[in-house]
Amino acid sequence: MSEITFDQIKAFQEQLAHHPAAAARSRAVQNVGPQAASREAIDGEDMKPVFSLDLDTGSVTNQKKSGRCWLFATLNTVRHGIADEFGLKDFEFSQNYNAFFDRLEKANLFYENILATADKPLDDRExxxxxxxxxxxGGHYDQAAALxxxxxxxxxxxMPETYNSDKTAELNSVVNEKLRKDAKVLRTLKQQHASDDAIAAKKxxxxxxIxxxxxYTFGNPPTTFDFEYRDDKKQYHRDTxxxxxxxxxxxxxxxFDDYIVVASDPEPSKKYQQLYTIKAANTVVEGHPLTILNLPPARLEQLALAQLQAGEVVWFGNDVLADMDRKSGTLKGGLFNYNDLFDVDFHVDKADRIVTTEAEMSHAMTFTGADVVDGKVTKWKVENSWGKDNGHDGYFVADASWFDQYVYEVVVxxxxLTEAEQAALQTTPIDLPVWDFLN
Structure with a gap:
């Protein structure tokens, strides 16, 4: 292991002094930050929110300060069907209702996983x-389906939103503190060879x-309710x-069984035409399993476009934090040109971004349209769940480059699927560890 020497510091300073436009670049970055100093144009025709294929999907939702994008995106895909059939264009399901049971099921799965690993040391990776x-x-499409x-x-x-469903940080802290304490209790019972009945009673x-x-935080979920509404034609309805x-x-x-999560994970450890699962992430025990078909990257675009052309929106998992301008609703590959700003090659391909943990499946949204030119998608219309104040009344525009680099899975x-791809669905999935990128 070698230290940084003062001779090295002197050499670094001399190199900086001779770097082209160093003073001007420094002023720009120090005054406005790296993103604003390096941002490419976002107001050209190539990012205009006009699409040759544009499904009518109504107003966007707002997950506010929560990590429920995966649930919002799933409920958005489902709500468009009820909107069309029953004339409820801007209808919303209760995200809070399903979030309540999501947190309860995750607590149950945590207890099960802790009991299953009670013989392992606390510093074991799992x-x-x-x-x-x-x-x-946070979560996945299949977890929403199971709920x-x-x-x-x-x-x-x-069951409307509450302070805690809108802003989950405080609740996360409370629940996780309790669960970690409970983990010690359950591990001790298991290690002391307590009976199955005693462990089940304690759980x-x-x-x-929980x-x-x-x-207390979300509200007690309803068991029965009446559904009263006026449709888009102002007709009154009541179902009790x-x-x-x-x-x-x-x-x-x-x-939900008609759909499959299709990913494109190019890691050397993954195979295309291969079915994967993550059993330790099946939050609803004995419920709809988390299942992922890994296909070459070109298939994600082909399948997403085919589903849009059939009149259905597309749930997709992505890294929204990369090359994104939130206010304008721009998702553009190479949006921030750090290469030119810092005179450094920042390019890393998708596989290397994944294995070095630079890549992250940080968000879920919905494709609701596309601009197709000569058979190729040049940009996508994206329904987000960040409210109307971002983008174009809440809708974002993603270019083809951003899709290629930062879209990791779609639900179709x-x-x-082709016959070969459908045949792969009948195979036994490979179980991935809980820390895998696809989780």
Whole structure:
């Protein structure tokens, strides 16, 4: 191991002094920051919010200061169906309702994972991963599917947002502190060879406390409710005595088994045409499993476009924090030209970004349109869940380069797959560790 010497510092300073336009670049970066100093143009025709294929999807939703993008994006894909059939263009499901049970199910899975690894040391990578984030509000499409299939849906008016569902940081801290304490209790019981009945009883007791915390913060979920509304033609409707499950079955013509998450993960350890799962991330135990088909990158664009052309929006997982201008709603590959600003080559291909942890599946949104020129998509219309104050009334524009670099998975109908791809769905999936990039 070698230290930094003062001779090296002197050499660095001399090199800086001779660097082209060093003083001007320094002033620019110091005054406005690296992003503003390096941002490429965003107001040209190439990023104009006009699309040859544009589905009518109504107003955007707002997840506010929470990590529920995956749930919002899923509910957005589902709500467009009910909007069309029942004339409820800007209808919203209660995100808070499903978020309540998401947090409860994640607590249950955490307990199960802690018990399953009780014989491993606390610094084991798997155990440490569980303890690093026992119960957060991020998630996946399949986790949302499992929640909806088990618990159903309710209109937003039946269980509206609260301070805590809008801003989850405080609740995250409270729940995770409790779960880490509970982990010690369960590990001790398991290590002392307590009976299965004793462990199950203790787990139920701990889950009851988590339920109480969630009820205080999110509200107690309804078991029955009445659905009263006026449709887009101002016609009055009232449906009484519904449960969340009967509401889902009656009003939502959606079958999650018809869809598959298609990823394009180019890591050397991954194979294309291969089915993957992450059993330790199946938050609803015995529910809809997390299943991912890994395909070459070109297939993501082809499948997403095919589904849009069939009249359906597309859920997609991405790294929204990369090359994004939030206020204008711009998602543009190479938006921030750090290469020119710092005179350094920052380029790293997608596979290397993943294995070095530079890449992150940080967000989920919905494709609702595309601009197709000579058979190629030049830009995509993106429904975000950050409210109307960002982008074009909440909609963003993503260019083809941004899609190639930062879109990692899409959810599409299985019927759009080739025969070979559909055959891969019938194979036994490879179980990935909980710390894998696809989680």
């Amino acid at each position: 155990v440490a991963t569980y303890l690093s984030g026992p119960d957060q509000d 909806i299939e088990k618990y159903g849906l309710v209109p937003k008016s039946v 139920r007791e701990l889950l009851s406390v 339920y109480r915390i969630l009820a 005595g519904l449960t969340p499950q009967t509401f889902f079955k009656k009003y939502v013509k959606w079958h 109908r299985k019927s759009l």
